[in-house]
Amino acid sequence: MSTDTIVRLPDQATARIPRVNFISKENGILSWLLTGDHKRIATLYLISITFFFAVGGALAGLIRLELLTPQSDLMAADTYNKVFSMHGIIMVFLFLVPSVPATLGNFLMPLMIGAKDLALPKINLLSWYLYIIAGCMMLWTMMTGGVDTGWTFTVPLSTHYVNTNVITAGLAVFVAGFSSVFTGLNFIVTIHKMRAPGMTWFRLPLFVWSNYAASILMVLGTPVLAITLVLIVLERAFGIGVFDPAKGGDPILFQHLFWFYSHPAVYIMILPGMGVISEVVSTFSRKRVFGYTAVAFSSVAIAVFAFFVWEHHMFIMGVSNYSTLVFSLLTMLVAVPSAIKIFNWSFTLYKGSITFETPMLYAFGFMGLFTIGGLTGVFLASSGTDIHLTETYFIVAHFHFVMVGGMLMAFLSGIHFWWPKWTGRMYPEKISQLAALFTFIGFNFTFFPQFILGTLGMPRRYAAYPPEFQVLNVFSTAGATILGIGYLLPILYLTWSLKYGEIAGPNPWQATGLEWQIQSPPLTENFSEIPIVDHDAYDYEWLERKEREVTSVG
């Protein structure tokens, strides 16, 4: 690792956090709980999401502990079923879906486009309250016995055969869904209607493009999940019969309705992360993202194609062979834009001037791990190999590679990258690089053996397994321990940095975005004067000119 860094901090002896900023502007708990300021709402989200991540992570720890031994000896099979179900539900709906959009997206969107706030601040606050309500309902579900249907609520198991809190869990997800819809709605309106003068679509940072694409998915896909959950609740409570074969209903209808949302959901989860990577790779190679237009369009292409591939979750469920043909082909098509992005980011490094601060390390981790995760998705998109690999640990490994190795790393990359803007302080570089390394190593040890387990045939959602699978499971649990440390460290040192971190100044990374041209932390109204944009995104020459201007005038 080069010790060269692009970090430029103000003189620490004299630097201070700006006296007036969005955090210091008003005091008192009500000024936070009734705020319309997108940055405060983003902060509220960040705290709540971290809490639920910790809950979901603890559940993951329990899973890995149980799987150390082939027998179901740590907990009863029923308990294990509840643990993995709650892990999935919390991680998907209360962590991954809102992670980047509700925290970084909320914080940065208006800053990046030169607006004073999102279009609908009250809706933004409502969105956070809905999230909190959903979270409380979920905690209630857990405390009163949990739910053991898996996060996929498969019928008729969830409607007719379990005695657990399916209805409360379903309603909690319903509420969380509306939180998501309102966030997406806000983003779309803001991006369409509140860009600063001169900020054309093709001058937008790629983070905005990615969140825009994800918002389309949120807005159009989530309502379908909502109605599916309503139907489950009605079926379970009143036996309306839509999913009950005895009454002429069809459980496969549930599968179609559920996956119609849940497939776009995975792109809701990954696209904002990809936006973060674009920003980080550009900044730490001092270069415009290679193929800006291609990356922008590929985000939208992913969003569009995302709606047409849901049946690939149902290849072995007795659907028509010809429908499988169609959906397998479409799934192959949706893989291509992601591949395009990986290459574009790689080539952004070409002839750049690269440094290896923590956000860049996480971004590299993302690129490698998402490549593996994405390619294994192709294994599953091909219907022939899907027969052998589906419903095994191969699937578990695949989605953890893209979600954890991909999305979670992108989230951490973004948090570190914008931490100085958000708090005015730098995080400690050395320990954060160590944490990134821990995460990367721990992740690979945890999830790579699971590809092999899946290929060998070990099914997913098994509390007990045949003894020959034990060695790989032990590897996996060992890796999880390291991974856990990798996730614990940032929580600790980021909290530490709030008081003891170095003062960052407005632009410690010498980045080009509009958000870096204002103070850290920003004013409540973001810009004292709405900027007029006359340059493209990632215009490092513009940045240089601006600095020369300032130094020559001053």
Next chain:
Amino acid sequence: MSDSTVTVPGAHAAHEHPPYQRHHFESMEQQVDATNFAMWLFLLTEIMFFGGLFCSYLIFRNWYYPAFVEASHQLNIFWGTLNTAVLITSSFTMAMGVWSAEMRKKGALVFCLVLTFLLGLVFLGIKYIEYHEKWEKHHVPGFHYSMKSFTDPASDPEVFNEYHDKPLLPDMARHTEIYFGLYFAMTGMHALHMIIGISILGFMIFRARAGAYTTGHITFVENFGLYWHFVDIIWIFLYPLLYLISRHT
């Protein structure tokens, strides 16, 4: 909330914008544009929301047509048609309300809003009558659902005299429960949206009387009008699908 004073670049030196312009917007035009767009987008999400129900309904109606036809005969065409007329009229009164707001006629606006409110209540009242009838006849899934009206149509003279349905065998008759399940889900979801709309109308009447919407800032009324028309359109789809299955020449 937490905004401070803002200087808008340009010719204005002072804090100059209408009192109802939110501080994060640069101009009223931007605010109106943005909120309008937001409402249309929200309605799009509502289409996706109802879409799942409509999709399920269409699939089962296609599979179990005889059961769905006979089940639909249990719905009272008179009440259904009356409700359709009521809703369409209420959309008209709502549109007149928006026009009144644009024309800054406070009295007319309040009158139109009150009419819309009342028509909405009439709709819900009729819905209650219909639901009550279903309850009495044991056609509510989950509450002692009974297939007797379909396995033995003659036992239900009211409907039988009008349609003379053939008796269904039990394995076809049980599919009527799916029909009613979807009937209650779809009309119930619609009624929920009506209740939300009527509540907001109540709030609006109160604000309109205070003159909030007749000073040139009509966005709230206009956007609510969009919502109300949307709820009406959902009903216009529900009505033929649920009530008029077998009525075609």
Next chain:
Amino acid sequence: MDYISRVLWQFLEHWLQNFPLFPPEASTIAPQMDALFFFMVLVSLIGLTIVVLLIFGFSILYSKKRHPVAVQIEGSTLLEATWTIIPLGLFLIMFVWGSLIYFRVYTPPANAMNIYVVGKQWMWKAEHPGGQHEIDALHIPVNKPIQLTLISQDVFHSFSIPAFRVKREAIPGRYTTVWFEATQVGSYHLFCTQYCGTNHSAMIGTVYVMTPEDYQKWLAGSTSGMSLAQNGERLFASLSCNACHNGRPDARGPSLANVYGSTLALANGQPVRVDEAYLREAILNPSDHVTQGYSPIMPTYQGQISEDGVISLVEYIKTLNSNYRVEQTLNTTALLPESEGKATTAPQKSAAPSAKQGMVKQ
């Protein structure tokens, strides 16, 4: 050098055998699927290597120390086209190849022997045509195509034999099928892979692939005396199916002789192919499946008969050929409750031919 490579080879072999990376290839489709799998692994390795080399290579070559001034490059349409078309091409190859395998796995050959598998919480019940029943196990002969007809009695289950590379969901309310031909004698895991509740991880068993002789021995040893078709015959009588489906010209229900495999015209004009799924539907949802020329008067047997019973009936109906009316009155009258206590030699006489017919699908 030679010696070292020999040792290395021995080590690899030993390691792979004791620490396998993929299950044994025990069916005809397994090597085909593995070939595609390895192709994908190869492509992924190459792809990953390219990406990692690009990242590492560029990071070293263009680190700030080495390359302090970045060169702003807009993009390259040629490169974009390259890394769009090449991955797309590779993915399309995988799509075509995979689809071929998929169609092969889910299109059973006509001469496959059919075994019914009923999944229920939390066990698998396999029913051989000769009436042998087994739980959480499946005995099959090697080198013969076997079709499994799956159904669930409650929730979704999924029948998976990793060594054969096959898997199929068992769904409540309809049959699904999968087929395979085992190539290696031995015993292999069978798993339920669709989460189905408390004892999902206990819903596992063993597939025993046997030589033809061993298989015959096993068949003889585990028979319950009645083949599926015979059991179906018994049910046909006890449920009074022959009251309407008796093959007489004035019968209220259509004759079932040779109906299996034929194309039937339904009352609504639609032609339909009569397979196991149709027969099951016709028994459980008769109002939807009325044959042209007959009135919709058949009552449903939903609730009166288990999936096992339906399977037996379907197997019986498959054996019916011309003029079974006469055979029927000879064979099944004795089984009717009314004739309890009367002579029962007739059924045993016809047991052998029925059993032979029931076992192998013609």
